[in-house]
Amino acid sequence: xxxxxxxxxxxxxxxxxxxxxxxxYSVSGNPYLFWYVQYPNxxxxxxxxxxxxxxxxxxxxxxxxxxxxxxxxxxxxxxxALVSDSxxxxxxxxxxxxxxxxxxxxxxxxxxxxx
Amino acid sequence: xxxxxxxxxxxxxxxxxxxxxxxxxxxxxxYMYWYRQDPGHGLRLIHYxxxxxxxxxxxxxxxxxxxxxxxxxFLLTLESATSSQTSVYFCAISAVASTDTQYFxxxxxxxxx
Numbered sequence: 001x002x003x004x005x006x007x008x009x010x011x012x013x014x015x016x017x018x019x020x021x022x023x024x025y026s027v028s029g030n031p032y033l034f035w036y037v038q039y040p041n042x043x044x045x046x047x048x049x050x051x052x053x054x055x056x057x058x059x060x061x062x063x064x065x066x067x068x069x070x071x072x073x074x075x076x077x078x079x080x081a082l083v084s085d086s087x088x089x090x091x092x093x094x095x096x097x098x099x100x101x102x103x104x105x106x107x108x109x110x111x112x113x114x115x
Numbered sequence: 116x117x118x119x120x121x122x123x124x125x126x127x128x129x130x131x132x133x134x135x136x137x138x139x140x141x142x143x144x145x146y147m148y149w150y151r152q153d154p155g156h157g158l159r160l161i162h163y164x165x166x167x168x169x170x171x172x173x174x175x176x177x178x179x180x181x182x183x184x185x186x187x188x189f190l191l192t193l194e195s196a197t198s199s200q201t202s203v204y205f206c207a208i209s210a211v212a213s214t215d216t217q218y219f220x221x222x223x224x225x226x227x228x
Contacts, residue, residue: 032214043205044219051214090157094214099173100146100165101212105157
């Protein structure tokens, strides 16, 4: 069965420092991986995805993610964190061929960026 | 939010009453999904639709039904609401069921007393 894990419930970073939000996955076949961000009382906003090709994927708001097949990881990164990046981040894998290609989500990681 | 609206945005209801949530899209996407978000669980699929009148169950479908009579509208009904259905409900859309991105609506916060 496909699954996604986000090992950290919360990540705390000082503004201006680099940030990493971790994600590992378990899939059969090729992984189609996504990152979403959720601000308080808002829906999920798409940040980036990995389908195929370059292992370093660039997305919205200066975020990027590195796909590592050998470590089955897809960590979200940003070189310099902003206070406005504080939000809930979800990693997800698309379950191709099942239930309309549903997304399987990790539990979410709360990112807090302090000034 | 990619041309997706949900109504109502907030609702408080009592146990045993029926509740219908609406998702409306202006993107003409074929696939529509209903997820629920609960702390510690991320989002989980309730039902999805792959075309008008074509729907199927997700992983947490018990107590829910759906209907899609038009491309743009996908309704989620709680036939007899229970406190365990207190949650935030999100609709999502996708053009295809493979590598395409799913885009999410703003959500409906439902409280069942």
